[in-house]
Amino acid sequence: RVLGGYSAHGYMSSATPMLLDRMGLIRSAVSSAVASVYAPQKPKPQFQTLGATWATRRKAYKLDRVCEGILNQRQGRWINVWAVMTDLGVDAALQGVGCLKIVANKPKKRVEHEWVALPDLFVDPAEGRNPQCLYQRSPIDREQARLRYPKAKHAIDNAPDFEWYGGAHTSRPRANQIIELKQAWRLPQSADEPGVVVTVIGAEVVEKADWTAPAFPFIFLLWEPWRDGFWASGIADEGGRQAEECADLDARLFDREVIGSNKKIYYEEGSLNPDDLMLNDAVVGVKVMKGSAMPQESVVPAFSQMDLEFLRDRVRAYWDAIGISQVSAAARREQGVQSGIAMMTLNDTKAGRQLVKSQRYEQAFVDLA
Numbered sequence: 001r002v003l004g005g006y007s008a009h010g011y012m013s014s015a016t017p018m019l020l021d022r023m024g025l026i027r028s029a030v031s032s033a034v035a036s037v038y039a040p041q042k043p044k045p046q047f048q049t050l051g052a053t054w055a056t057r058r059k060a061y062k063l064d065r066v067c068e069g070i071l072n073q074r075q076g077r078w079i080n081v082w083a084v085m086t087d088l089g090v091d092a093a094l095q096g097v098g099c100l101k102i103v104a105n106k107p108k109k110r111v112e113h114e115w116v117a118l119p120d121l122f123v124d125p126a127e128g129r130n131p132q133c134l135y136q137r138s139p140i141d142r143e144q145a146r147l148r149y150p151k152a153k154h155a156i157d158n159a160p161d162f163e164w165y166g167g168a169h170t171s172r173p174r175a176n177q178i179i180e181l182k183q184a185w186r187l188p189q190s191a192d193e194p195g196v197v198v199t200v201i202g203a204e205v206v207e208k209a210d211w212t213a214p215a216f217p218f219i220f221l222l223w224e225p226w227r228d229g230f231w232a233s234g235i236a237d238e239g240g241r242q243a244e245e246c247a248d249l250d251a252r253l254f255d256r257e258v259i260g261s262n263k264k265i266y267y268e269e270g271s272l273n274p275d276d277l278m279l280n281d282a283v284v285g286v287k288v289m290k291g292s293a294m295p296q297e298s299v300v301p302a303f304s305q306m307d308l309e310f311l312r313d314r315v316r317a318y319w320d321a322i323g324i325s326q327v328s329a330a331a332r333r334e335q336g337v338q339s340g341i342a343m344m345t346l347n348d349t350k351a352g353r354q355l356v357k358s359q360r361y362e363q364a365f366v367d368l369a
Helices: 025-038 054-071 081-095 142-148 150-158 235-260 305-322 326-330 340-352 355-368
Strands: 097-105 110-115 133-141 178-186 195-201 204-211 218-222 263-268 283-288
Touching: 025 081, 025 235, 025 305, 025 355, 054 081, 081 097, 081 110, 081 218, 081 235, 081 355, 133 142, 142 150, 142 178, 150 195, 150 204, 218 355, 235 305
Parallel strands: 263 283
Antiparallel strands: 097 110, 097 218, 133 178, 178 195, 195 204
């Protein structure tokens, strides 16, 4: 969809369907990728010891139980963290990166996992794959900000309303007051020099502390990482050009079919009532001079079998390029593959291309722990 602004209101205000996904290829590929790569897995991190004392092993067991309890907690509208991560796989497959933020909610005394919009995250591209600083802008309810930062009441009361991308017209109406929260992280330089995390509301620093963790408090699920950069490419980037070509071919064949199926009738001028011809929507009436012979019309097919085969070939090339099984996506047999063993082998071959992405999904849960 083409969005007028990056907000929930943008889906209803100026959303228009693109020619890019006229045939639903990208949507089908993303759904198939999530169903075959992420959904079958339910990883759970474990804390293991090797030749440790009983006290250490007992500590590892307790940490394992705590981590499992956090994963089973409800996360907003998701039933647990596994549901959040599966939904995060849609972002990863579609746009290349899915981002999840781990937050220690002190008022509720629980660990929460929040979905993060990628346009609200910023890094310095000059730092390449491993940036040392990361910045985030996010909306927060004014009352919630007062509870989280009670000493910054003046800054919170004077903070302007949060404006979504696209302007103020996409930010209304609102049921509560939303302000902008800015956060910045700097990773530690060494074991003796910790990093820093800063929280800003308006123009005032409301919280500042040392940051000793080796990474940012985000989980990044990548589809196809850039060779030199922090972000990644998704299915829409990898197969967008081919999907648009298939959509354009399909639109052309549809127009040719409509034109080719348009029936014409010929009648002698003055022999029919023009109002009667208006009832025939799919038929075009052509007047012929009185006394003239009726034209002989030859029926020409809208397209040949070669045109249809070319479209099917382009669709197959799209699925082969992105590495997703078309057989699984369309729930049908592949042409020329008759035996069940051959179909299983074909599906396993294409699924093997996504093995690295499955491993990234498992490692994301280790990073969550």
